[in-house]
Amino acid sequence: HMVFGDSLSQRLGAIYCLYCLYETQPFKPAFKIYLSL
Structure with missing residues (x-):
């Protein structure tokens, strides 16, 4: 019942x-290019 909170x-x-x-x-x-993909 706390799946959303845990995943967040x-x-x-x-x-x-x-x-x-x-x-x-x-x-x-x-690394910035990698994050922007």
Whole structure:
């Protein structure tokens, strides 16, 4: 009954992890292109 809430929190966590990875990547342009696809 909490599937939506759990999936939403997991999605936000994944986005946060991707953002942290993006901030620490030396090849930001390529990673930005990858995220924009």
